[in-house]
Amino acid sequence: MGTETKRAVTSTQINLGALRNPLLIGGGAAGVLGLCCGALLSMGQGEDWYQKFSASYLVSFCFFMSISLGGLFWVTAMHLTRAGWGICVRRLCEILAMMALPMLVLFLPILIPVVLGWNSSVYSWVNIENITHARDLVEHKAGYLNSGFFTVRSILYFVIWGLLARFYLKNSVNQDSSRDPNTTLKLQSFSAPGMLLFALTVVFASFDWEMSLDPLWFSTMFPVYFFAGGVLGSLCVLTITSVSLQKSGRLTEDITTEHYHDLGKLTFGFVFFWAYIAFSQYLLIWYANIPEETSWFLYRQEGDWQMASIVLIAGHLIVPFFAIMPRTLRRNKTYMAFASIFILVMCWFDHFWLVMPQFRQEFGVIPADVLCLVGLGGLFVASFAWIAGDKSLIPEGDPRLYESLSYHNV
Amino acid sequence: MAHRSSAPESEPEIRFLGYLAEFDTTRKLLAACNQIRQAGYKKTDAYTPFPVHGIDGALGIKRTKLPFLVLGVGLVAVAVGIGMQWYVNGPTEDFWPFPGYTFRIGGMPEWSLPANIPVTFEIIVLLSAFATFFGMWAFNRLPQLSNPLFRLDRFKRVTSDRFFLMIDSDDPIFDETQTREQLEQAGAIMVERVDHDMSDAKLPGFLKPLTVCMLCLALLPPALIYRARGMTNPEPRLHAVPDMDWQDKSKSQTVSPLLEVAATTPTFLFGDGRAMRPDVAGSVAWGELSTDDRFYRGYEPGTFPTADAGSDENDVKPEPQWLTTFPDEVEIGDDLFKRGQNRYNIYCALCHGYAGYGDGLVTRRAMSLNIQGKGAWTQTKSLHDPAVVAQPVGRLYDTISNGRNSMGPYRAQIPEADRWAIVFYLKALQATNTAKIGETTAAVNSVDAVVAGSKNTDKDFGERE
Incomplete structure (x- = not known):
């Protein structure tokens, strides 16, 4: 009846082991194939094919990047709050966070055209002289929105995320063998400045990568919106990863219904948090009714993109909100895995909705969008396998692991 | 109750409430709870100094139904929140008991969902919190003003280091000797019989009159407010927020x-x-560009006479080329007819009369004053006057917009679309007078759709036909 305390990990296999190579090769192959096919398909589309392709690419890149950042957030937040419940899934978060480094390589297709000042860059402000509409306003922002500063900033984000992630993962892995409780204290004491660094970098990264697609539009709520989507996505990835690892015979005894229940509760909370933030952003702009702010929403709210907005409200808020509301369903890990897949699709669609109206008149998902998702998804899985390596998938050496192992929801 | 009221007040009424078993560890308490539950007892309760994990299962307490109550209340709160705002701010013109305030805020539509979501959200939160809090009270039968266990000396240790299990004597399988034995076997360090004197659980005698007094006092503020409504006060008003009352602005x-x-x-x-x-020269307010001469002014574009055109020798004021058919924006049909009738009856019928014979209430009164020599009013024109019947629709529209002779302009009161609706209704009124049954006249021909609409109101004008 919950009184017995489980002191140690009891699963027979707690690392990827034989699964590692198939994931690396399969993911890598899917990634290369998907991206190549996507690029080839786009090439037939006239002179600015690269811009069209990189728009599709940016959607999926931002989607996976936000998930990786969600992982970093959870590691930092768990240390910051000395959370006991989530230690069982913290290593998965640490690996997710570490994927910021491979993401740097995957960012190059976006970054290089900016550095070289190509006209086919996804960001219109790279060549201000090509802008026809309200160019003088964009020129006012040129001090911030210029190729050089953008590149420096982007690299800086990745450096900070990489260092933070490496700091957490390396110390945590060392603790597996050393069992030194001081490591936990060190990680905890660094998590507060870590959180500040995380917040600042995510704010400006979302400004740079997605908001600046429309160089005239601005919303200070945008980073929170980006963050909410990423945190939600990372929770879904945690659920899906845990369930699939357990299906393949790993961690079978140590991630329990209680942990899925908690992940489910947080998913539920962040589904609503996302909607809360989305609406907060919308309401202020709608009420103030200032043309330079409303234009962004107007384009998504009327005409062809209206349907996309309706899909987003229904699929990203209403359906998941009621679908994962009942406690019994939240404690069913198979159900939660499928619900998570649905929410992940919606998170991707959310980025599609943020990015694509800047490039296309009509709403529709084209093959290149899907191929980029598949390609980057494959590389994402491969880099997960690469980083996980032979590491234990549960922080065995954490002095408070027993708290998580014998955790019970009241 | 009946028994107690007939008995003398001093006589104690002892009731046997059940057995209270005392344990010194949570482990023993949980084990005992399990045993007692398996023995089939239902009316049990445990008392501990802190929440004990697993006690719900051990006692056989089912999961609470509270979430369903909260969900239900939350959904009701959606309807309450939206409904309240729709009633107060929405376009509910003829809604009982008062028509609501249709404020147009920030140029937004009177009724628009985004503006109402925050309030609805807060109402959901508030009512859900109430449902959670008071639902918890209701499910736990709170507030319980006294608990007989509080009188037991041993029970006082429940706040520090002892754990108690109570079995109610109302339980169907309760037995005075057997239950005690079962509790002792389950590891209780002490089993105490709880007898309770119910006579002093009565409310103190002064409480009733006091409650009545308090309720009467509570009526005072609303009574004062009721009395104060509509009153005037010679004192200068209080300035609670001076920097809002006196702002540094022009x-x-x-x-x-x-x-x-x-x-x-x-x-x-x-x-x-x-x-x-002043406005920047040439600026036009939002939605007021109105370049379309046909719709906004009732004449063919570009036919408005120039300033010098009026100075010819006959001194006949030149007129633009009035529209003879309705502009494209006006959708001919029953809706237009009904709208026109509605607006006509509001704005025009007072003088021109409901049927358009220039015999409205105002006209009648004015004419009677004329006869008494108390005024010099102009007789309101009959709209069935051949000169008026001959006027093109654009001219009629212009008359409504800008007035003619002693009739004032109505462009400020009546929007363009409504003016066209009135013109349409007017044409229908004229048609009822000139058309004979089965005969198509020129007047009807020009606005043949009118006849379809005017048939609906035949009974209103029956006496004239």
């Missing part, structure tokens, strides 16, 4: 702020001495 139609008074001429912040800035 109001419209006032003199521009004075920067300095030079030797002779004062220097204003704005050179023209006005505080209010």
